[in-house]
Amino acid sequence: MNIITLASRKGGAGKSTLTAHLAAQSCVTGERALVIDADPQGSLTLWHSLRSGGEPRLFSAARGIEAPLAHAMMEGYDWVFIDTAPSMWVVVTEAIRAATLVLIPARPGLFDLNAVRETVNVARERNRPYAVVLNAAPVKRDDREAPVVAQSRGFLDKLGVPVWSGQISQRAGFALSLGAGLSAAEADVRSLAADEIGRLWNAVRRSVEAINAANAAARANSESARADTPSETGRPRAA
Numbered sequence: 449m450n451i452i453t454l455a456s457r458k459g460g461a462g463k464s465t466l467t468a469h470l471a472a473q474s475c476v477t478g479e480r481a482l483v484i485d486a487d488p489q490g491s492l493t494l495w496h497s498l499r500s501g502g503e504p505r506l507f508s509a510a511r512g513i514e515a516p517l518a519h520a521m522m523e524g525y526d527w528v529f530i531d532t533a534p535s536m537w538v539v540v541t542e543a544i545r546a547a548t549l550v551l552i553p554a555r556p557g558l559f560d561l562n563a564v565r566e567t568v569n570v571a572r573e574r575n576r577p578y579a580v581v582l583n584a585a586p587v588k589r590d591d592r593e594a595p596v597v598a599q600s601r602g603f604l605d606k607l608g609v610p611v612w613s614g615q616i617s618q619r620a621g622f623a624l625s626l627g628a629g630l631s632a633a634e635a636d637v638r639s640l641a642a643d644e645i646g647r648l649w650n651a652v653r654r655s656v657e658a659i660n661a662a663n664a665a666a667r668a669n670s671e672s673a674r675a676d677t678p679s680e681t682g683r684p685r686a687a
């Protein structure tokens with residue numbers, strides 16, 4: 449089961465917006481996905497209440513994320529998306545610890561980017577893969593990024609923080625579709641907003657594949673190292 453945690457200490461960075469659009473996008477592409485609302489503000493719960501059909505399913509994390517994650521595992525979900533509060537409460541750090549990949553939305557600009565450090569530190573301390581997603585960025589002109597986006601990439605690069613190479617632009621469509629209980633693609637599959645979320649979802653899938661492959665290789669290495677280690681009797685532990 450792949451767990452994508454959307455986290456940022458900064459309020460209004462786009463955690464709930466990206467959680468909803470990504471989770472709905474994953475369902476469009478045929479995945480069994482679930483969202484966990486781990487923010488007492490209840491933005492995801494509100495969005496979900498406006499949807500018809502019930503997919504992706506929503507679990508609350510009112511009493512922590514352990515129980516909803518165990519439930520999701522038992523029910524065989526492939527993807528879990530967790531929306532978190534703009535804080536470093538225990539439930540947020542637990543959601544980061546449980547993550548296959550932590551996505552940190554940030555608006556381009558010094559103050560917002562500076563605020564990602566705290567979330568980055570928590571992900572690093574817990575050894576979880578993470579990446580910043582530049583959100584609400586000025587729309588590209590002639591396929592060129594705005595100077596503030598290029599400057600933001602430079603700032604994060606100096607901190608050694610990985611950043612998704614694409615961007616989610618400031619588009620009314622992101623907010624409007626959520627207000628109707630939809631995702632960008634459900635509102636208009638040919639919209640630029642839907643295209644950007646599609647690209648982000650593809651990047652998330654590719655990253656998670658790479659993370660899972662690296663984890664499997666590390667496990668195989670440590671198992672073969674254990675098998676090669678002589679036991680107390682002088683014989684190898686495993687055949």
Ligand SMILES: Nc1ncnc2c1ncn2[C@@H]1O[C@H](COP(=O)(O)OP(=O)(O)OP(=O)(O)O)[C@@H](O)[C@H]1O
Binds near residue numbers: 459584616
């Ligand atoms: N790419 C975007 N284009 C247009 N509006 C956006 C975009 N991203 C977010 N918004 C708007 O910005 C506001 C804050 O976004 P959102 O609620 O997703 O942030 P958040 O990080 O979840 O905030 P909080 O920390 O309070 O939970 C919302 O009104 C949302 O509609």
Ligand SMILES: [Mg+2]
Binds near residue numbers: 464465491531
């Ligand atoms: Mg939110």
